[in-house]
Amino acid sequence: MxxxxxxxxxxxxxxxxxxxxxxxxxxxxxxxxxxxxxxxxxxxxxxxxxxxxxxxxxNGSLSLPLTLSVLAVIFGVLILAFLLAKLRQKQKKRTRKYLASKQVYNIVV
Incomplete structure (x- = not known):
């Protein structure tokens, strides 16, 4: 063998x-x-x-603060976008009320 x-x-x-x-x-x-x-x-x-x-x-010691910083920036941008959208919505509502008061038409707001 x-x-x-x-x-x-x-x-x-x-x-x-x-x-x-x-x-x-x-x-x-x-x-x-x-x-x-x-x-x-x-x-x-x-x-x-x-x-x-x-x-x-x-860079191991930087990973947690960096992650938290990025999340804070994203969260801040989302809050800012939400506030701007609400402000724009109120502005449009005021404009519609003003135009409705100038017109003889009865517009429901």
Whole structure:
């Protein structure tokens, strides 16, 4: 009985294994040797991430205030539009009453 084995990885490296950046740096950076030298690798985080293991987002602290600000602006615009519509409605009603009083016709307002 013959057993077949997969071919050895190219150059002795198995590219299917997770990289140091994927495991140690939460897939948000790459592993690099420390600047002062040493045995353990440190994470070099990509733009937008920070921390020892690239676990924190730079703009994470801004997300809640930014969301609340956008919602406040939208809510303010809706209130302003509602008030302008009501003002316009009252203005039209006054104009119709004025025109009805000038005319001899009996217009129901």
């Amino acid at each position: 013959s057993t077949s084995f997969p071919p050895p990885p190219l150059g002795g490296i198995d590219f299917a294994l997770p990289t140091c950046g994927e495991t140690q740096c939460n897939d948000h950076g790459t592993c690099a040797p420390p600047l002062g030298g040493g045995g353990s690798l440190v994470c070099d985080c990509v733009l937008g991430y920070q921390g020892e293991f690239c676990e924190d987002t730079v």
